[in-house]
Amino acid sequence: MSFTTTSRVRRLIAGALAATVVGTLATACSTTSGSSTGAAQEAIPKEDIVLVASVINLTNPYMASMVEGAKALSAELDVPLKIVNSNGSSQTEISQIQAILAEGKKVVLMVNTVASSDAPPIVNAVKAAGGYVTIWWNKPDDFEPWTVGDNFVAFQKHPGVESGRCTGDALADGIGDEGNIIALPGVQDSTTSQTRVAGLEDALKDHPNVKLLEQRPANWDQQIAFKETQSLLAKYGDEIDGVWAADDAMMLGAIEAVKKAGRIDDVKFASDGLYPPTIEMMKSGMGDDAIVGETFHRGYMAAATGLYTSYLAATGELKVADMTKEQRNSLFKISCVTPENLDEFTKYDTDVEGWVKQLVENGPFDTEPATLIGQGPEKLPGS
Amino acid sequence: MSQTTTATPTSPAPTADGTPRRRARSGSWWQRLGPPAVFLALLLLIVVLQPNFFSGGGIRIVALQATPILLIALGQAIVIGVGSLDLSNAAMGLLAAILTASTLGSLGVVSPVLCVALVTLVGLVNGLVFAYTQVPSFALTLGTLGILQAASLVLSDATTVYVTANADVLAWMFNVALAGLPAAFWMAVVLAAVLWAVLRFTTVGQGMTAVGLNETGAIFSGLRTRWLKVTAFTISGFTAGLAGLTIIAQSGAASSFGLGSDLLLPGIAAAIVGGTAITGGVTNPINVVFGAATIALLPIGAAAVGVPPQAQSLVYGAVIIVAVALTMSRARGAVVK
Amino acid sequence: MTSTQQDPTRTTEAALVLDGIDKRFGQVHAVKDVSLTINRHEVLGLIGENGAGKSTLLKILTGIYQPDAGSIEVNGTQVRFRRPQDSVAAGIGVVHQEQSLLTNLSVAENLAMTASGSRRAGTRLGFYRWGRINADAAATLDRVGASIDPRTIVGDLSFVDRQMVEIARAVQVDEMVGGTPLVILDEPTSVLERNETEILEREIRTLKEIGSVVFVSHRLDEVLRICDRIAVMRHGELVAERRTDEVTEDELFQLMVGRAAQATQRDDRAGGASQTPVVAVQGLTRRGSFEDVSFEVRSGRTVAIVGTMGSGRESVCRALFGAETWDGGTIELEGTSLSAWSTVKAVKAGVAYVPSERRVEGMVGGLSAAANLTLSHPGSTRRGPFLDPRARNRTAATWFERLDVRPSDPSLPLGSFSGGNQQKVVMAKWLMAEELKVLVLDHPLRGLDPGAKEIVNEQIRAACRDGVAVVLLPDTLEEALEMGDDILVMRDGEVTGRFDLSTEAPTSLDLLEKMV
């Protein structure tokens, strides 16, 4: 019996000890991490600033491009940069951003959110830490920067409907305005994907003889797109004349599947993003000029624009309170690319630094080819 | 009461007739203190490399991130405690989050209660199917996982569901702080303490431990083993439901792909880093708190210490293995599956 | 301490020489300076109570443990066994106390597995040559006179057949050394029925012709019948060696336990304390297991059911406890017919079951002895849904003292106790219940040393005196005659004989006649 008591006492002591340690640590830090309201915008000296670019993963070319742009801006401004890799997980994204905020430096962020619903917790954390954030691509529609305050500088994206229309039209034309296509949306809850699909569907209204056979979400993933396309090819076989994808990564997977099925000369493709491999394919006229429609916008442009917007707000060069709604919930221009006008766009990728220099000169809203063209949120066609 | 004659050994050693003696009580102190020790060691390492970690509220962030993981892990630890595995509990949490998000506006306070109850019911069904069809839990819950994922997609229409009103009903969980840590975290800790007490001081807890250690023996002792297993799965559903609420409290929205969609593996890892023996029968919910804190600390700490983002997943994997190798109970004989 | 002194002839005669073997586990001195010689063509009996150090010694011989001190010589060569394969290579084969066959593999494969480390192995470069393996196995089985198809999956074999396979496997070590094998039989008979034991005895005599045998057993009569020489161990020491022809059963018993045996006479029974049966089984049938079984157990009386493996008596007992279902017939408990019977209901109704597979079924080894003791009938050791550790430890301490359980600390995990002490706790788990009405005992003495046996039997008698109805599956017919009030004989699932010991006095032979 003595045994049990001693062991229980030991256990209790251990537990109490652990609890005390944690408790002390907790109280110790709660005194310093008191919530700063971050309501009033104060100019932050440049040397106190850390740039943070948060991307969804590091294995997608678009994300890699974003990192490139962030790096170029960091070099141009001579301000240190941290990259957050969310690894596709909202949890990881939020916790890492919070960890960086916790380091105490004044943080200037560009976040490509994993999911729309991540925006509020990130923005709130940034606000509490007195940093400045610009969100790219995903946020809830009714979560507006001006309702949060100065710390949520802006939300920026390229219009998805426009992209979908652009590529939808090109694809329909590419298959001769008659035939069947399949579509590969991205992650289903992504507004980016949803708006692009809406654009596609809208475009198809003008092409009554083009039929959208089926949509299968492929999660922005090359591998999944490959498998889904394989299945759809098995299902529809030669009926498929065109493949539309919500981004190029998925289109590249689809192209591979179509190649494997031996139909690369018969099927046309259209998608968004004009990734470097896509440029190569278009130049080489892969298939029978298989890629008929693309859009041009760049991860490095998005990242640099977003980061620079936040940075200007942090240094006080941009008075957030004076920014227009258009500047705080912004749609940036995308360009429709066809094999004919491809050459106009290949020049940008060779000189990322040059573009970023231009961005710093012209400001975030007036740098070609990604200029500010309107205010979000996007209106879905027909709604 | 101690015996010193050789005929009555009190130390862990094979008995004289050669049956391998299971490691008795000594040595299990590490089992009790290992998980907090691993957590504190990791914390210390991070603090040394990144002194600002504390002052910036690093602990608060760890607690914040650990909360949903902890809730999932508690249920998982209880299920592992009866010798099974619940691959579906994270999906249950997400389902609860989606349901809450879509009903909170109209139902108010009733909504979270209802959603947790519903998901608890799903856990109960899981347990009943498991107990009565005797499909191995790994396979069964893999199947339920698929069903729940589909349910989430259908109920959310594959998109993000936002809380439209009454967000205050849950928002306090992370807005109110006690001793610097969010209330939700303390709730989870209290739940852990309650579960710890249940396992140690109630007949149900003892029964679940017996089932985990030797189910056949438990059956022949007349224990309601099926009911005990159903209870474990129900608890898992319940804690998953609570985890779903914390997701809503954190982000005010839920989707099949967003926050909370990847809690399964962290939950299992947290339970196991918290000293839960995967073979069953050895579960200490208090230590699971430290397991969850360790798992939550990893990405935050890795970023703080400056591990390159590309290498983070590698570090994550390595730390899980090392942490478990250090803290796991090797008490139950030599056979490790 | 040792009686074997230097003998000039031993180098030529000895198959195995142990010299000064010593082994400790922490504080436990399991084997103390044991020196022992086993000659060729000799059957050596090794006896001792549970915990006397026999098993440890055997595990040293088979390379599972390494001794802390001392040397081993096989056929005149000094050897060191670092792992089981080493001892196999030296020509030592063993039939373990526990079943040690892999039940999902075929007989031939099991036989090949031990041999795989050797030259003879049926594998080449890691590839199995099934034809060779099956042929070798058939030959080996033939040598031990077992007619088993080597391709049979072991799990499909009967118990005695498995034992035969184990022996065949132990025997085949000689093919490796090309000489005389040493076969160790660790309590091979404890799970066998009488007629099966006879087959085994014949087997051992065959073995003696080709090599040496170490025979470990609790059954002194068997040891005397089978062995040439007997070594007795107590508390880790070798306390005596005797030639079989110069020793009696009583003397051996004394050497083993260090005291005189008690008379194993039948008590005078109160006889038929109550007239209404506690348990009434009527026409009970379970397809494939038993058919039309009927019997009654009255309060305070013991019904012993005897029969060979496959007689179905275990299934009947399990049905009583709700662990198996039945297709036809009824069981009445105190006049109430049972339906949807389960272990849970059985325990609640006061039916207790001491299973033969103690470690697996009888207890939860990882829980403390005290927790095991109060697992089924917490009684006063719980308050509502809560445990009362203090009350539990009090209860446990009482029972530990009553049954002389060692070690005497009930908070140790039950799995760390020796077999006999585990069985005492398993018994106490049921005996402590106030509501105990029926005690079903499946081979309660299996693997126990004489001291523990006595205590367990005494508890059974005490339960009877308190009016409990007992159903007993005894290890031996003698046990049935000693403990039973009524004896039921079963064969192939049916009842073939009934004896009321208050009116009849059947002999073992009478029972055996109905069994086979």
Add this chain to the structure above:
Amino acid sequence: MSDLKARPAPDAAPAAPASASRPRPRIRGVGEVAALVVLVVVFAVLNPGTFLTLDNLRTVLDQAALPLVIGVGATLVILMGSIDLSVEGVMGAAGMTFVLLSANDRNGLDLGLGAFVVAVAVGLALGLLTGLIHTLLKVPSFIVTLGVWYVGLGIATLLFGQAAIPFLTSDGLTSWPSDTTLGLPHSFLLAFVVVALGALVSRFTRLGRYAFAIGADEQIAQDNGVPVGRYKLYVFALAGGCSALAGIVGSLQLGAGAANVGIGNLFLTIAAVVIGGTALGGGKGGVLRTALGVVLLTVLNNGLILSGVSPNIQSAVSGVVLIVAIAAAGWAYRGRLRIAK
């Protein structure tokens, strides 16, 4: 889906006298085959003209290739009573290694067959690492392989770096898996060979037989002279090799390097192993049964897509099939004393 009559009752009392012990014919997998036939018939009726076509057959076989290859290693591991969760990580690491060492547009390396060898070696090494940690540190395989999963993904991510997607530049190479010989895609033929080898290994080699032995009872196997630790090591290495091979084929199919080339393969394969009838507890089952399970699940997925079932509820259908299949297979074995973990 009832294959119950073909199997002996599990608790059939070992009552037969010695003379009657003859090997009982055991017809295995009847239920799975029947289920497969039913699925094929149902889908053929639902999708006349698309399901039972040569093209679709090729697609099914091509899609089954990866899980078939992985299934060989996974089955052996599960036969031992362990589990291998590292599949997707190992696939990523090996696939990326292969792409970067073959003719690609990222670097000038082209080791040809050497790339294949190195990539498989990466898989073997990760498997060996798993085995070493598992056997030496006695960490349950569940945890080790969970960790190695992340480690493998980490390696793949590091190799991927921050440059553009590495594409394989040799068309001959990338078209190899889907090119056909005798009308069958090479990816499937490779999988077929691997499965055949796996079946032979599990039937005719010490490695395979010891996996069964270890799965039945590790302690007894050890006592019977099976070097348990060493063979566990071999099996985990083999499983790593299988995953690596699958990673290579996956990369070839994709024509490019992707860290998550293995995505979705883990749970699919484990489900296939279990549906095939290999017990998660170890000791019972086989490689061929897993192959059957893989084909069953692949046909199911393919058929659901062809039938136009919403992708949102596809996971539910697979889940229900998994539960029902296992429940049906185990229905006769249900018993009050049966332990299901």
